[in-house]
Amino acid sequence: MKRNSKILSELRKKRDNREYERTRTSMLLAASISKAIKSKGLTKSEFAEKMGKNPSVVTKWLSGVHNFTSDTLTDIQQVLGISLLNLGSETSPILTARGNTSTTFNVFIMPDEYKKVKNEGLNPISFATLSNTQVISKRVVEMLSSHD
Structure with a gap:
């Protein structure tokens, strides 16, 4: 038992915080998009159509592992009427x-x-x-x- 605990402790120390944060952000984006799709009463297929994409692309987006481009995020924000990234909101009026x-x-x-x-x-x-x-x-x- 102590050996497993020690191994886990060592793995945690080696964890790349940047990679962790990237994964966390991707998951949060996917969850926010999924929630917005549902709140708009859209199916994934309807959302895909509004985005001009195949439903398989939306499925990939909602998986939580997709690396979004800023253009894609901007398009999603416009179609869903939401804000995913409040860029500059902490420092710039x-x-x-x-x-x-x-x-x-x-x-x-x-x-x-x-x-x-x-x-x-x-x-x-x-x-x-x-x-x-x-x-x-x-x-x-x-x-x-x-x-x-």
């Missing part, structure tokens, strides 16, 4: 620009840029949904200023 149309742009502002924007009297808001539109922060500041 986000500004929302509302123009004359109903389009809303949610854009990440880097900390140094945030200070400049804040000095211009613009208010940060909490994360809603990152839109498809990617705009360089300087252009965003110009956009925000022109819509006041």
Whole structure:
């Protein structure tokens, strides 16, 4: 019994924490996607159709071992209306620009840029949904200023 315990202890010490975290993240992503599919009342086949993929691809995604690309995660977020990755939410405020149309742009502002924007009297808001539109922060500041 002590020998098994010692072997397990040695294996735990050798465990690569990066690999563990990768596996954990993959499993959490798969669980979040599965939960969102169910909450939308979709079957895996219906979700696959909305994604333009074969159902076997969705099965692989939900296995918890798939290495997602950022493009795939972005597509999944858009189809399911969820946020899987809150990139920058811990360090970078986000500004929302509302123009004359109903389009809303949610854009990440880097900390140094945030200070400049804040000095211009613009208010940060909490994360809603990152839109498809990617705009360089300087252009965003110009956009925000022109819509006041």
